[in-house]
Amino acid sequence: MGRYAYLQGQFVPMEDAKISIQTHAFMYGTACFEGIRAYWNADDQQLYVFRLTEHYERLLNSCKILRIKLPHTVEDLNRISLDLLRKNNEREDVYLRPIAYKCGHQIGPILAGVPDDFLLFVIPMGAYLDVSKGLKVCVSSWTHLSDNMVPMRAKINGAYINAALARTEAYDNGYDEAIFLTRDGKVSEGTAENLFIVRHGQLITTPVTADILEGITRSTIIELAREELGLTVVERTIDRTELYVADEAFFVGTGAQVSPIAEIDRRPVGDGKIGPITRRLQELYFDVVRGKVAKYKHWCTPVY
Numbered sequence: 694m695g696r697y698a699y700l701q702g703q704f705v706p707m708e709d710a711k712i713s714i715q716t717h718a719f720m721y722g723t724a725c726f727e728g729i730r731a732y733w734n735a736d737d738q739q740l741y742v743f744r745l746t747e748h749y750e751r752l753l754n755s756c757k758i759l760r761i762k763l764p765h766t767v768e769d770l771n772r773i774s775l776d777l778l779r780k781n782n783e784r785e786d787v788y789l790r791p792i793a794y795k796c797g798h799q800i801g802p803i804l805a806g807v808p809d810d811f812l813l814f815v816i817p818m819g820a821y822l823d824v825s826k827g828l829k830v831c832v833s834s835w836t837h838l839s840d841n842m843v844p845m846r847a848k849i850n851g852a853y854i855n856a857a858l859a860r861t862e863a864y865d866n867g868y869d870e871a872i873f874l875t876r877d878g879k880v881s882e883g884t885a886e887n888l889f890i891v892r893h894g895q896l897i898t899t900p901v902t903a904d905i906l907e908g909i910t911r912s913t914i915i916e917l918a919r920e921e922l923g924l925t926v927v928e929r930t931i932d933r934t935e936l937y938v939a940d941e942a943f944f945v946g947t948g949a950q951v952s953p954i955a956e957i958d959r960r961p962v963g964d965g966k967i968g969p970i971t972r973r974l975q976e977l978y979f980d981v982v983r984g985k986v987a988k989y990k991h992w993c994t995p996v997y
Contacts, residue, residue: 697780698814699773704780710814717795721802722851724794725755728947730818731778731787731996732983740783741984741993743947745771747909752793755847760804761793763811771994773813778996781815788818788948792850821948822886824975827955827967828869828944830883832933833859837873837881837904845882845906856884870944872936872957875904880931886944886952887911890931891970893940900928910945910978913992917977924970941968943975950982951975 698710718724727749731742749770756763765773774789796810822828835858838845843852855873863871863884872888873881880899882888887908889898896918901907918924936942942954942962951974953967962968967975980986984993 696815697777698812699777700812701810704777707814710812712796712812713798715798717797717799717807718792718850720800721795722849722854723759723802723804723807724792724850725752725759725761725848726790726792726850727752727848729774729789729791730947730982731783731789731815732993733783733785734983734985737984738997739984740778740787740996741982742774742778742789742996743982743994744909744913744992745774745994748947749791751848751907751909752791755849756793756809758844758847759793759849761795761809763793763809765811770811775994775996777813777815783815783996785817786819787815789813789815794850818948821946821950822870822944822952824950824952827953827962827965829867829956830870830872830942830954831863831866831868831958832936833862833871833873833884835859835862835871835873837875839876839904840902845904846901848906853885860884870952870954873904874933878933879903880933880936881905883944883946883949886946886949888931889914889943889945890936890939891941891968892935892938894924896924896926896970897931898926898928899931903930908946910947910950913981914945914951914974914978917981917989918970918974921977922970922973936962939963941971943968943971951978 696707791813795807797807859871882905944952
């Protein structure tokens with residue numbers, strides 16, 4: 694059976710899901726998106742979409758910032774997503790990419806007066822980063838975009854050239870990932886992930902005012918750490934050198950999930966192995982997203 698996407702208000706074969714080369718979003722990056730995971734639970738014979746509603750709430754907030762008006766509510770977007778997953782008969786871990794975009798063909802970088810549309814496609818996806826071992830990470834020479842330039846509070850397609858430059862630099866220099874600093878030299882986040890460190894038994898993460906994406910996985914980990922592990926979680930500014938003396942560090946995100954960091958700028962994090970807090974959160978997270986923890990089952994939307 695062929696795969697389908699959702700485009701221009703209808704389900705179409707994936708090979709027919711095309712937009713014009715003159716599309717405003719293609720020319721100017723005037724689009725916003727979400728990344729949503731759905732996890733297959735073989736025991737339940739069920740596909741669970743993780744925090745579906747929260748993702749579409751954030752998409753509509755991104756739309757406000759980018760002056761995109763969709764004719765869809767969160768409930769509409771949820772329904773479209775579930776219908777597409779069923780139509781594709783997905784029975785493995787998959788990744789959903791909804792995009793709200795400026796679909797007009799006008800020339801000129803402007804948000805006003807350009808029509809909007811919505812599309813959605815689904816692809817199989819396993820690990821985005823290798824979560825089984827610690828990553829080798831560098832602090833990027835590229836500065837993170839700031840809220841008054843291209844706001845990271847919105848997942849704006851065009852903003853990710855900043856991430857592409859930083860990640861490419863990291864790869865070229867033998868690292869797995871990069872960490873951005875803000876314009877004032879404080880730690881922000883990874884190229885497509887939020888960042889946590891552990892110091893003296895406390896879990897610390899950068900605040901939402903550090904030019905970060907207000908991550909849904911980030912909020913999930915904060916709640917799990919407090920409620921299930923009894924950890925103190927602190928949201929505050931992090932200095933670059935704190936990264937070098939952290940006991941543990943890890944990235945989180947829909948794609949990254951919970952990805953341990955073993956080394957930053959050639960300096961080992963802790964003993965250079967996956968730390969105990971990171972490992973516990975990682976194991977708990979994977980149980981939660983597959984619908985195996987009753988307390989958090991409300992975060993998992995069944996497809997079938």
